[in-house]
Amino acid sequence: MNRTIESLSNATVLITGAAMGMGRMYAQLAVADHAAHVVLWDVNEEQLAAAVTELSGRGSAIHSYVVDVSKLEDIEAAAEKVRHEVGTPDILINNAGIVRGKYFWEHDQRSDIAATMAINTLALMHITREFLPAMIEGGRTSRIVNVASAAGLLANPRMSVYSSSKWAVIGWSDSLRLELVQAGHDHVKVTTFCPSYIKTGMFEGARGPLLTPLMEPAVVTERVWRAMKEGTPILMMPWTVKLSSALRGILPIAAWDVVAGRVFGVYKSMEHFTGRK
Template identity: 60%
Template sequence: MPRTARGAHILITGAAGGMGRMYAARAIAERAASVTLWDRDSAALAQTARELGAVARGRTQVRSYVVDVGDLGAIAKAAHQVRRAAGTPDVLVNNAGIVRGNRYFWETDSGDDTRATMRVNTLAPMYIAREFLPGMIASRRPARIVNIASAAGTLANPRMAVYAASKAAVIGWSDSLRIELEQAGHDHVRVTTVTPSYVSTGMFAGARGPLLAPVLAPVVVVDRVWKGMIAGRPLVQLPWSVGLSRVLRAVLPVRVFDRVIGDGFGVYSSMERFTGRG
């Protein structure tokens, strides 16, 4: 893939605001051929599409679709519309995600939170990628899939058990998909798995960054992810301490890790004051 997204067709989920909107703005700045925005918030999506369209000034075609990616049937319908309007995207950014509450698992909402979190965070990226992968493979053009997971998927975190599970599943699927594409000889389609710590978008308002893992600025995350995507890097970890924690989790006895990293570094208490949005 070239060093920029110039001429590419890009689809971004959760694109009405936050980092989704920032990815779209980056694509427009690099003269992408088209940017397709998916989000469930119709009002915010319409406003974002208007504003980004004004910035694009016709150089990049901006399209938007109201899609609740937690509705797996809606994904297939919207994907069909995208293929008719712009063909198969060259870049898919699975950015949409939710997190619910800061309660213990047994205090959550009788399974409703669990179903919603797993559908949006785990099943949706799989279903969306499945919709577009055949076209990406057949086109032989350089293509990218970016799956936004989380550092929470790499280690346990109290008060966000289902969220951590949903992101752990994304990491396992995403990296397996990368290897499958390589084994099958489809090297032109590359998968980047992203595992950031807390990002200051409002989604994790009130959460405290553990020691050595300060809350990240969205602009920093977007820049690192974008460059990693263009380069086709398998993994983007933010900050560096996320990688360190994975190593320590593998080599330390469980109870030692719990005391030294989980409790000592503040990982296990980072969600106690969480008030963010779902």
């Protein structure tokens, strides 16, 4: 059955990390697509208020919640409020994430390792677990978008913790997709998004590998939005991500290290990383 979403006029969309950057762009796309309700989650109260001001009065009901997605108790409390005040989301965009770019032994146990795994990996599972049973039970055409990364497909120096968080997301997200298919819940589709570097400020200082320039956020969000509506299982951007994944699977380790390190420059892409200040 074709379950491509043609209209969001009766849909509720929930976006994490929605106060700025790509999360805010997803919210703008939801409003532009005439979503009935747009639910914004973010830890930054000031930016969240600014997003609400920008998006209000355009036809969609805007609901905002200050949520620290690194804490399960915050997720549980916010999810209960959403269920009570808005209802079950039809579309869940698990967008919130952080990045740490340094050698593994330089990471702080709590602010780097624990925080990265909590926000980039566990939060997606916890949030999805809060809403998925009702999505399944409701029978409505539903979508879950999990933002992973090309770093979850390829090892890279100075990205050990970040990469591990995204490897976990890819494994979980695509397994969830298969579970829904196997259980016959075809109305809920999962899209796993694996991008290379995007010009959002999160990867400030990073250099794109050969043939892989830093991508424009607006172009990326529009492509993800289309993939979400079509129920695309996995979206890799740009095309070189798929190419590099294929080469990594074919070549011996020593040969791949030469190609990735010396030819494409993947292994040096984070040497001048500073991140968002």
